[in-house]
Amino acid sequence: MFNNSKSLFIKNRAKLIRLMKPNSVAIICSSKQLLRTRSLYSEYRQSSNMIYLTGIFQEDTTLLLYPNNSNNELREVLFIRYADEKTLTWEGHKHTKKEASEISGIDNIMWDSDLRTILKKVVKNASFVYLEMGDEWAKVDAPYTLSYSFANKFKKSFPQKRFKKLVPLINQIRMVKEKQEIEIIKEAINVTHKTFCKILPKIKPGIFENDIEAEITQSFIKNDKCPHSYLPIVASGINSTILHYNSNKCKLTKGDLLLLDFGAEKNGYASDLSRTVPISGKFTKRQAEVYKSVLKIMEQAKKLFVTGNTINKLNEAVGFMMEDELVKLNLLKLSDIKKQDKENPLYKKYYMHGTSHFIGLDVHDCGNRDVRFKKGMVLSCEPGIYIKEEGFGIRLENDILVDDKPIDLMEQIPIEMEEIEELMKHS
Numbered sequence: 001m002f003n004n005s006k007s008l009f010i011k012n013r014a015k016l017i018r019l020m021k022p023n024s025v026a027i028i029c030s031s032k033q034l035l036r037t038r039s040l041y042s043e044y045r046q047s048s049n050m051i052y053l054t055g056i057f058q059e060d061t062t063l064l065l066y067p068n069n070s071n072n073e074l075r076e077v078l079f080i081r082y083a084d085e086k087t088l089t090w091e092g093h094k095h096t097k098k099e100a101s102e103i104s105g106i107d108n109i110m111w112d113s114d115l116r117t118i119l120k121k122v123v124k125n126a127s128f129v130y131l132e133m134g135d136e137w138a139k140v141d142a143p144y145t146l147s148y149s150f151a152n153k154f155k156k157s158f159p160q161k162r163f164k165k166l167v168p169l170i171n172q173i174r175m176v177k178e179k180q181e182i183e184i185i186k187e188a189i190n191v192t193h194k195t196f197c198k199i200l201p202k203i204k205p206g207i208f209e210n211d212i213e214a215e216i217t218q219s220f221i222k223n224d225k226c227p228h229s230y231l232p233i234v235a236s237g238i239n240s241t242i243l244h245y246n247s248n249k250c251k252l253t254k255g256d257l258l259l260l261d262f263g264a265e266k267n268g269y270a271s272d273l274s275r276t277v278p279i280s281g282k283f284t285k286r287q288a289e290v291y292k293s294v295l296k297i298m299e300q301a302k303k304l305f306v307t308g309n310t311i312n313k314l315n316e317a318v319g320f321m322m323e324d325e326l327v328k329l330n331l332l333k334l335s336d337i338k339k340q341d342k343e344n345p346l347y348k349k350y351y352m353h354g355t356s357h358f359i360g361l362d363v364h365d366c367g368n369r370d371v372r373f374k375k376g377m378v379l380s381c382e383p384g385i386y387i388k389e390e391g392f393g394i395r396l397e398n399d400i401l402v403d404d405k406p407i408d409l410m411e412q413i414p415i416e417m418e419e420i421e422e423l424m425k426h427s
């Protein structure tokens with residue numbers, strides 16, 4: 001995957017094992033291959049937990065951890081798919097045992113046909129079995145995943161066993177990133193940065209949102225075939241006030257703004273960028289006023305990504321900043337703010353989402369709004385102001401690393417209005 005990546009996966013497994021109860025087994029499944037239509041599948045995305053613990057992106061992979069097993073050989077086993085002649089003909093190469101071992105750093109690699117037998121053998125002696133359930137932050141265990149159906153089947157096959165939820169343990173360790181993980185996130189950001197600079201001069205009235213989406217996707221494909229971390233948002237004019245606008249098909253109109261929210265994924269890790277640019281190449285006076293407010297809030301908010309802070313506290317602080325700016329922009333009146341219902345502050349009319357989420361293997365990574373920031377966590381900083389009655393919204397978003405001082409991992413990506421206008425000048 002990258003230079004000496006297996007040391008990362010070895011470290012990650014060791015962290016998980018430290019949190020497991022004595023004499024327990026953990027079973028981690030790959031993502032399910034989703035059938036789209038008769039014998040054709042949707043694009044495959046490995047489960048983030050499997051990437052985190054093994055670096056294996058192949059389907060039908062299962063990881064078994066039993067650190068206290070008296071049989072040394074069965075303390076850590078990775079089951080992978082065996083490619084028979086038919087598989088080779090239809091799908092091509094699958095990992096050999098040697099390859100899987102080199103990627104993951106796991107010595108004992110077995111074929112997935114051995115999984116049942118080995119499971120029966122090891123589970124017998126274990127006091128607890130950790131199954132990939134209990135994602136309290138995703139709110140639901142996703143029933144379409146392999147881990148969900150596996151857990152259900154497993155419980156039925158071993159009704160006498162005591163089960164534990166594995167996901168809370170993995171969530172806890174995934175939040176704090178190792179240096180190697182930060183490096184991969186920086187690579188993802190690098191692709192996103194290059195892409196943004198490449199598309200800027202191409203934005204002009206008369207072309208379509210999908211023209212820009214195509215440019216973004218083309219750039220990702222040319223850069224090592226990076227997937228999107230999430231569906232890209234290319235929203236012009238009034239569409240920029242729709243927070244998760246994805247249809248990306250409208251014509252770009254002179255004088256309007258274009259809100260871009262996209263990010264490349266590299267080796268499983270996400271990047272997440274938002275910029276809002278003038279379609280004609282120059283901000284109008286009003287657009288510039290609002291832009292300045294959003295940028296000012298972003299600069300102030302960035303300073304709050306320090307250890308001990310939480311997303312909740314951040315949102316509260318940004319709420320106050322937002323009130324100040326919205327008053328300056330003549331969108332709210334100070335007298336109204338003074339008598340507002342504190343549970344439903346008035347600024348929410350123009351700023352209806354939170355300022356931050358965790359970023360990692362998932363673009364909305366594990367971690368909730370009460371988690372105290374620690375060094376090594378990566379989060380988005382994304383204030384915005386959306387004014388439906390004026391026909392535009394502005395969102396700016398960078399990815400921030402919590403360290404002794406907050407580090408803006410996207411500092412190098414153009415954001416000042418003058419710089420954006422300069423880069424948009426098409427020769």
Ligand SMILES: [Mn+2]
Binds near residue numbers: 272
């Ligand atoms: Mn985001």
